[in-house]
Amino acid sequence: MAKENDWMEPEDYLEEADRLLEQGQYEDALAACRRAVELEPRSADAHALAGRCLAYMNRVDEAERELLQALDYDRDCVDAWFGLAFVSWLRADDREALGFLQRARQLAPEDEAVLAQLVGIYGNLGRFDEAERLFADVQETHPESAEIAYQWGLVLAKQGRYDEAVRVWGRAAEWEEDFPELHLSMARAYATLGDLGRAEQELAKELELYPDAREPRLTLGGFYMQRGDFGRAVRVYEDLLREAEDDSRVHLDLGIALMRLGRAAKARRHFLRALELAPGDPLILSHLATVPHTKSDMSRARRVLRQALRAEPHRDELYRNLSALFADEGRFDEAEEELRRAMAFSGRAHELENDLGVLLAMQGKFETAREAFERGLKTRPDDLPLRINRALIDADLGRPEAALEALAALAEKHPGDFDVLGNLSSLLLETGRAEESIEVARRMCERAPFDPRGYYLAGRALYENERYEEAEQVLERASRLDPFQVDTLITLGMCQAALGRRRECVRVLERARSLAPNDPDVLYNLGLAYEDVAAEAEGKPRIEDAVALYRRVLQLAPQYEAARERLRALEE
Incomplete structure (x- = not known):
């Protein structure tokens, strides 16, 4: 921090804090805010900036208290509302963040940072049409805003439109050279497109700007994961933890990497530590549930x-x-x-x-x-998750036509929402309309050619329609885009079994078991594959393996009748 003198005013400390914040010196920036508060305890701006500093340091609860204190002193403090939106985003609560941002926009209709985050938050919520309209609206007032373009690129990427996103980010990088997040996002997009060479070039630009930054190194670990080089990924994450042990994201990513290496006990410890650090994060719980515990x-x-x-x-x-x-x-x-x-x-x-x-x-x-x-x-009559689930419950209640009608109406209103399209495709398949299911899934593939969800749904529908070779090709594409999606591997294995490729089926399903060792569907289908191989040539050891798998399925899911029937048949 710059040397203090007796004549510094609160505004001077806040300017200093802003500068330090830009440089990533969060502790020093917070100290400058504290000095401003000492001189002017009721300064909403000082409390709001202190809240931002704390949020960047992942001290979320303290940040929220500072920001609420700022609003106690000034209900119209834009920075406080903006900061609360950031806190909500850190807590994975995008709907709450949207409310705070909308309030900030009411107070400052042309604030560039607020508009940029609004574009991004609409994308997070799957409200892509609203994001696009807002982006188009602000072009007149902010035609070369790198921040707004950056957020719009993220929205495009969420829809699987990575080529368009890279073009948007490339233009933004011309407007503002010192914007490392642009290079980081381009790196991630290129990696998703399978171009790891270009991805690493963009990541190198980011590290050149900020060699000690954690985000690009976290991303580098993700690249190693994508290549299947889990050992190098683990080393990257362990280095990051040595620098800052209290980063929940690193514990989570390290746990995932360790799971891929079959080190479940150690992975579990990191998931539990991540939960201690970020107890409100639902993603941590979902991974903890998949690891043997x-x-x-x-x-x-x-x-x-x-x-x-x-x-x-x-x-x-x-x-x-x-x-x-x-x-x-x-x-x-x-x-x-x-x-x-x-x-x-x-x-x-x-x-x-x-x-x-x-x-x-x-x-x-x-x-x-x-x-x-x-x-x-x-x-909330327009809440999309509620409307989707309300439609699906009609199918559970024996009214599939009503469910399909409701989902089709939602798909017409939200043509880019993959939750709507995915559920529509699945329900069409369940009601015996495989061709229509394939059509919806292919629409998803056309809209987002690098998103695996459409390919998985198309492959599943093609399998049910007994078009096994087509299904295999589509599912292999889905698996290349997301190598860790277990449902894709199960369906791919089933296709290979139907095509008589029994050993390939075993390899695929054994890979699925390495990813989800306690998934009853994985274990059941692997048991069937072992039976097929045994019938072909391998003999008794594979049958014994199948028996062990069926027993394990029934331990995990006692109502799994198909496994019970196979076990009974093999033991008689």
Whole structure:
């Protein structure tokens, strides 16, 4: 920090803090903000900037307190509303972030940073048409804004339109040379397109600007993962943890890499540590659920969430994560109770009703689930996840035509939303309309040729239509785009079995088992593959392997009747 003198005013400290923040010197920037607050305790600007510093340091709860303090002193402080949006984004709560940004825009309609983040947040929420309209609207006032173009590129990338995104980012880099995030995003896009050479060139530009930055090194670890070089990825992540052990993202990525190497116990420890650092992040829980875990591990996860709730009893995402833990253990009553506790105070009750509806549907309580979705829609009639689930519950209730009609209407209104299109394609397949399902899936592929979801759905529909060779080609494309998608590998293995390629089927399904060792569908299909190979030539060892797999399936999912039938047939 610059040397202080007796004549520095609060504004001087805030200018210094801004400069330090731009340089990534967050601790020093925070110290400058603290000095400004000492001189002017009721300065909303000082508290808002301190909140930003804390958010950049991932001290999210402290950041929120500073930002709310700023609003206590000035309800029209744009920086405070903007900062709260950033805090919500860090907590993976894009809907809350949108509300804060819309308030900031009311106060500052032409603020470049606010407009840029609004474009991005619409993309995060899948509201791509609104993002595009806003981007077009602001071109007149901000025709060469690198920040707005950067966010629009992210929206394009979310739709799988990576070529367009790279062109947008390339133009933005001409307008502003010192914008490292542009190079980082281009690197990620090139990697997704399979051009790792160009990806590494862009990453090198980023590291040239900021050689010690963590984000590009995290991305480098991701590139190694994409190549299947998990050992090098682990070394990158371990280096990052030696520099800062309290980064939940690194613990999460390291856990994933260790899982790929088959080191499940160590991966589990990193997932649990990530959860301790970021208890509100649902992504961590989803990975923790896939790794082999004990009752002790789940008890520890619950303790982490309970402890976080004692400190902050009004964070509804903590209740949602706790509910998910209970549901994973089959403790549905307790899972429901946690959601209802959050509903008592949350401003996002419609999202909680959606969670509750899904939880009830998992238990086969379809009528009660429908009521939950409809309660949510009364307060947020345009909420897309609620509308999708409300449509799907009709199918569960024996009204597939009503469900298809509702999903088709949503697809017409939201032609770029892959959740809508994916569910429409799946339901068409379930109702025996394979050709229509393929058509919807191909529409997804055309719209986003580097997004694996469309190829997976097309491949699954082609398989069900007994067009196995076409299905195999499409599924191999999906697997190249996302090598870690287990459902794709299962369906690809089934195709190869249908084509008589039994050994290839075994290899694919064994790879799926390495990714998801406790997935009953993976284990069941691998058991079938072992039976096929044994029937061909291999003999008794493979049959014994199949028996062991079916027994394991029934341990994990006692109601898996197909596995029970195969086990009974082999043991008789």
